[in-house]
Amino acid sequence: MARTTRNPVVAAALALTVVAAAFAGWGGWSWYGAAQDDSLAFAQKRDEALAAGRQAVQNMNTLDHRDLKGGLDTWEDSATGDLHRQLVDGRREFERQIQEAKTVTSAKVLSAAVTELDDRAGRASVMVALRITVTAPKGEPARKESRMLGELTRTPQGWKLSALGQAPVGNTAAE
């Protein structure tokens, strides 16, 4: 008799504790699994590279002749490696051209994708579809669409463009 009156409380409490422990174990395992999941980590890195690529390509297609220094500094900030060197080398010549033309260029990213991502090597390739608007002192603003292909390199300051160019036209279908 004594045992049957004592048991239900402790047994029920124990059963609840065991169930709670099981859930806690499962929850902890699931959390650990998600935190260690390589593809989740890779997805995060892909989106970081994409965001950096979009911004950098947009920066490189934005320039206001009234703020040449700020604009070109942003260009150099967005680039690294060969591209950075080209920008620095050509800066003076380019400044003169823009001051003469007095253009304001702005860009809007229409769509973008990461096509390759090598996390270890710190390299990524991006496609960025742009709409560029160039406003000259005279005449209507000119709009054009631009198919950009960029190479990103990871630097201590984050992903930066190491190469940028337009996708070539007509060469594959020509022959």
Add this chain to the structure above:
Amino acid sequence: MSTTRHLINRQRRLAGAASRSAGPTAAPPSGDAPTADQDRERTPARDAGRTGGKRAQGRAPAAVKGTPGKACAAVKGTPGRAEPDGETPSRGARAHRAGPPAVLAVLTVLLGGFAAFAADRAADLRDRPAARNTALTDIARTSEVKGQVTTAVEAVFSYNFADAGALDQAAKTHLTGRAVQQHGEMLATVVKEGPKQKLVLTTTVTASGVEQIDKDRARVLVYADQSNTRTATKEETTYAAAMLAVEAVHEDGTWRIAGIDTFGSGS
């Protein structure tokens, strides 16, 4: 008197349980039946021999002789146990009884709390937009989408006046939903003028990138070159650069184009 006997029996059961869990030589279950008071008192030696512990040996003779004083002392010397209910427990016994369920309750709350927290963290990690998008992370699916969308785009944007039916066939194979109408409008001129001008339109995808894959839906950015050749009078070819984003859906084992985004301009 009866209290003492119950306590002794309980001690014995605990000791028996300890020895059973300690070794593979388990005692017969019948020997542990809670109502077998008489049995137990008749076989103290067996119990003592089985447990082999100092405490059990000390208590076994006490039970046989029925000396309540010694048994009670043994009980009080054993910490952390529940007491039997309803049979004039002492104040110390009442405190013992409140212990285990309270500890278990606290444990349950702590464990339950952790379980809820951990499950929430895991769900948060897995449900982030970055995690839902399996472009590039699922290598096989990414290359499957890329390949099939490339094939589809090249097929539905190519036309040869010599085989005008091929375009319809390609549209049936590769298009679904809204894309059927979009495609019809985009190629209306080609279909109309094609036979007259002896048109050959060839589309080649030069680059493509998977922006997003969310289960059976995907979005692919495509750069394509188009060559348009009129052979009716004198042969002339024009080239055009196109960029478009394709929404693809996976149905019946293949990716079909469900929507075409030309970013507000003609293809």
